[in-house]
Amino acid sequence: MKKLIQATVAIVIISLALLYTTKLLNISGGKTGKDILTIYNWGEYIDPALLKEFEKETGIHVIYETFDTNEAMLTKIKQGGTAYDIAVPSEYIIEKMLEEDMLIPLDHTKLPNLKNIDSYFLDLPFDPHNKYSIPYFWGTVGIVFNPDKVGEFDFHSWQDLWDPALRRQVFLVDSAREVVGIALNNLGYSLNTTDDSELAEAEAKLAELAPNVKAVIGDETTQLMVNNEASVALTWSGQAADMIFENEALDYAVPHEGSNLWFDNIVIPKTSKNVEGAHKFINFMLEADSAAENADYVGYSTPNKAALALMDEEVVNDERFYPPIEQRETLEVYRDLGLDYIGVYNEMFLRFKMSIR
Amino acid sequence: MNKANKTALIPYSLWILLFVIAPIALVGYYSLLDLEGNFSLINYQTFFSSIYLKMTLSSFWYAFLVTLFTLVVSYPTAYLLTKMRHKQLWLLLIIIPSWINLLLKTYAFIGTFGLSGPINAVIKLFGLPEQQILFTDISFVFVAVYIFIPFMILPIFNSLDKLNPTLIDAARDLGASPITTFRRVILPLTMDGVKSGIQVVFIPALSLFMITRLIAGNRVITLGTAIEQQFLVTQNWGMGSTIAVFLIIFMVIIMLITGQKSKGGRVR
Numbered sequence: 293m294k295k296l297i298q299a300t301v302a303i304v305i306i307s308l309a310l311l312y313t314t315k316l317l318n319i320s321g322g323k324t325g326k327d328i329l330t331i332y333n334w335g336e337y338i339d340p341a342l343l344k345e346f347e348k349e350t351g352i353h354v355i356y357e358t359f360d361t362n363e364a365m366l367t368k369i370k371q372g373g374t375a376y377d378i379a380v381p382s383e384y385i386i387e388k389m390l391e392e393d394m395l396i397p398l399d400h401t402k403l404p405n406l407k408n409i410d411s412y413f414l415d416l417p418f419d420p421h422n423k424y425s426i427p428y429f430w431g432t433v434g435i436v437f438n439p440d441k442v443g444e445f446d447f448h449s450w451q452d453l454w455d456p457a458l459r460r461q462v463f464l465v466d467s468a469r470e471v472v473g474i475a476l477n478n479l480g481y482s483l484n485t486t487d488d489s490e491l492a493e494a495e496a497k498l499a500e501l502a503p504n505v506k507a508v509i510g511d512e513t514t515q516l517m518v519n520n521e522a523s524v525a526l527t528w529s530g531q532a533a534d535m536i537f538e539n540e541a542l543d544y545a546v547p548h549e550g551s552n553l554w555f556d557n558i559v560i561p562k563t564s565k566n567v568e569g570a571h572k573f574i575n576f577m578l579e580a581d582s583a584a585e586n587a588d589y590v591g592y593s594t595p596n597k598a599a600l601a602l603m604d605e606e607v608v609n610d611e612r613f614y615p616p617i618e619q620r621e622t623l624e625v626y627r628d629l630g631l632d633y634i635g636v637y638n639e640m641f642l643r644f645k646m647s648i649r
Numbered sequence: 650m651n652k653a654n655k656t657a658l659i660p661y662s663l664w665i666l667l668f669v670i671a672p673i674a675l676v677g678y679y680s681l682l683d684l685e686g687n688f689s690l691i692n693y694q695t696f697f698s699s700i701y702l703k704m705t706l707s708s709f710w711y712a713f714l715v716t717l718f719t720l721v722v723s724y725p726t727a728y729l730l731t732k733m734r735h736k737q738l739w740l741l742l743i744i745i746p747s748w749i750n751l752l753l754k755t756y757a758f759i760g761t762f763g764l765s766g767p768i769n770a771v772i773k774l775f776g777l778p779e780q781q782i783l784f785t786d787i788s789f790v791f792v793a794v795y796i797f798i799p800f801m802i803l804p805i806f807n808s809l810d811k812l813n814p815t816l817i818d819a820a821r822d823l824g825a826s827p828i829t830t831f832r833r834v835i836l837p838l839t840m841d842g843v844k845s846g847i848q849v850v851f852i853p854a855l856s857l858f859m860i861t862r863l864i865a866g867n868r869v870i871t872l873g874t875a876i877e878q879q880f881l882v883t884q885n886w887g888m889g890s891t892i893a894v895f896l897i898i899f900m901v902i903i904m905l906i907t908g909q910k911s912k913g914g915r916v917r
Contacts, residue, residue, distance in 0.1 A: 367881065507866020515759075632684060634883055645870055648867070
């Protein structure tokens with residue numbers, strides 16, 4: 293019994309000492325709450341050098357955390373706990389966040405660099421007049437492929453994915469809307485459809501794709517494509533750019549039937565304790581040279597037209613990643629479907645995944 | 650039970666109440682809510698639709714395969730271990746890999762099983778065409794077995810180690826063949842170890858979710874995958890909880906089947 297008490301006391305003392313040390317480490321330099329900016333972003337989605345530069349310029353200490361799905365981010369912010377000052381959700385989640393009153397309106401007088409953004413990307417239906425959000429990166433959903441391995445296919449049409457010659461070769465992303473979306477696009481329906489007969493048709497179409505599917509995975513696709521383990525994969529344009537950068541043999545195509553046009557946007561959630569600092573950060577990221585540096589590092593397409601002028605011409609004129617205006621007409625932005633239809637899409641996706649044998 | 654003993658139980662009972670009973674009650678409560686937060690049995694109705702029943706069956710099938718192969722590998726290994734000179738050291742060597750992060754080990758398997766990985770290099774050495782190993786259910790079962798082996802070996806090793814060697818000698822002296830000795834003496838006396846091994850493997854194997862995606866490329870879908878998706882993607886906490894309720898029920902059933910009997914004729 294005595295030994296037990298001694299052990300308990302020892303553990304408590306050690307724990308307190310550790311707690312104290314972590315506190316000391318966290319303060320590092322005696323910063324108070326007003327000097328800390330907590331950023332919640334996608335993984336690999338910012339040039340770390342820019343964060344350092346921002347810290348040096350403003351004296352604000354940045355805490356950087358990452359998420360890998362919009363939904364996980366939403367859940368975490370909703371739960372509270374961490375005082376996130378900046379988050380980078382996709383457009384359909386912004387609608388949802390607005391509905392649930394989770395965002396702080398932006399003060400445009402503190403964001404003079406907003407003028408750098410191409411007007412094509414401003415004042416979009418999910419956030420009129422950009423009251424709550426500023427576009428960060430944009431892109432498309434398409435097919436990355438290895439021309440040496442797939443022969444004659446150029447993926448000008450989604451239907452190419454269904455070709456029997458590609459049996460057990462196609463990699464899909466583990467995300468319901470993208471996968472259901474390729475069937476909807478192929479049939480010529482809207483990516484935001486809530487018409488049950490259209491969805492049933494899409495499900496039947498997807499079932500025909502099952503024999504061609506090799507795996508349904510997440511970010512691991514990048515490495516598999518780079519190492520030539522896979523020859524065809526459904527992916528986002530930015531990820532495709534990363535893959536092509538590492539493996540020159542690869543190519544990317546957005547089929548002509550249409551595809552998803554997506555935006556990731558900077559917002560200030562209501563959890564923010566440093567709204568002033570958050571505005572400073574947004575304005576910093578909107579500067580032409582930081583946006584150019586960031587786009588260069590991340591590889592996604594920037595909406596910042598002042599930055600485009602500073603970037604490599606070969607990149608900016610690459611129609612695969614900066615599609616011309618007429619192709620943009622075929623692209624469609626996701627709308628929030630509401631919980632009922634998110635459920636319908638996901639159940640459909642689950643049934644599809646279970647039919648892959 | 651005297652008073653001092655009762656006070657000693659307070660911290661533990663509080664712990665159980667807060668972190669075991671309360672969460673289970675919450676899961677039960679959420680499972681009765683529909684998307685709008687009204688009470689309904691809709692989630693249970695959905696569960697009994699063909700898709701979730703099919704998923705339950707396939708989860709059970711894969712968990713069964715994983716447990717079976719783990720047992721087949723572990724029992725002889727544990728038996729040999731008890732015969733070793735430095736058995737504690739060998740046991741440690743088997744347990745050490747389980748200290749390495751699961752995700753890290755899984756990623757290592759992606760490289761190993763890949764088309765340009767070492768296994769395919771050997772296959773090509775024999776002039777055979779390269780094989781697709783990754784993203785098959787065989788590779789899924791293999792990796793799961795690899796992960797669970799230490800958890801199965803430990804309890805079996807302990808029960809074999811406690812086995813009184815004179816009993817085996819006695820069986821031999823009385824004319825039992827090695828096979829009969831194993832069947833009638835060793836196996837019955839180590840059955841408890843086998844049962845707890847099955848418990849610690851089968852139950853987690855039912856709800857494996859990460860390696861279903863990384864190794865099997867979602868060609869294998871378990872109940873765990875469905876729970877993760879309901880909570881994080883679909884945001885349907887009710888349905889996620891309902892699947893969890895069934896998982897808890899299945900676990901209780903398995904515990905009852907494999908649990909140690911306290912009554913009966915066994916001499917302790």
